[in-house]
Amino acid sequence: MEQLMRQLKMPHARALAPELLATAKSQRWDPAEVLKSLLEEEISGRARSMLATRRKAAGFPTGKSFGSWDPSLSTVPLPTQQALRTLEWVHRKENLVVCGPSGTGKTFFLEALGQQAVEEGRQVAWFTLEQLGGIVRSHRVDDSVNKAIAKVLRADLIIIDDIGLLAVPDDAAEALYRVVDAAYEKRSIALSSNLHPAGFDALMPKTLATAMVDRLLHHAHICQTSGESVRLTQAMAGQGVSALS
Structure with a gap:
């Protein structure tokens, strides 16, 4: 799974996977729930990464909001x-x-x-x-x-x-x-x-x-x-x- 996520360029899901899979196994999650959680983490992580990239590119002077x-x-x-x-x-x-x-x-x-x-x-x-x-x-x-x-x-x-x-x-x-x-x-x-x-x-x-x-x-x-x-x-x-x- 780790290798597949590397090939698919899913770094955020890959980082979460060990902990999430261990939890899913111990709590007997439905496979669909496991997949959903991994995909949600990847989407969320990509959004955070893109936001950080846009902020850096903007060149704001102080970071005030x-x-x-x-x-x-x-x-x-x-x-x-x-x-x-x-x-x-x-x-x-x-x-x-x-x-x-x-x-x-x-x-x-x-x-x-x-x-x-x-x-x-x-x-x-x-x-x-x-x-x-x-x-x-x-x-x-x-x-x-x-x-x-x-x-x-x-x-x-x-x-x-x-x-x-x-x-x-x-x-x-x-x-x-x-x-x-x-x-x-x-x-x-x-x-x-x-x-x-x-x-x-x-x-x-x-x-x-x-x-x-x-x-x-x-x-x-x-x-x-x-x-x-x-x-x-x-x-x-x-x-x-x-x-x-």
């Missing part, structure tokens, strides 16, 4: 939060822009949405603007930029984090335009920014910004966060660190 998300701390209206968590907008290949001051939960919310998308079987890719610029820069040497962008678009949801904190180099501006243009009506983009997209022409050439924002916002949900930084508020209340012993 809705398990630790407090919706009351966000200024995004609760009905909007709930609607976005259904991920219907990803199915419709629509975009999401979350903009507002630093520390108001933009990155946390987008990562939690990305984690949920991964758990539901979707491919997700997480980038900073700097990382996208690096892709264009490294692939311009051999004129393979289009292939690199096509690889980015293998994901169902592309998340681009923290636009507006720093000046945007030419490579990064080009990369952002290329990704938004290539994804238009084909993939979903979720973007966080300290600026509303209407102000992106202050970060990059106006012509490029106008063309990019036009495509980005055509099928987009825009959420504006506000208020004081949650991180700073927690730090001032002594909640940012554990007490010294």
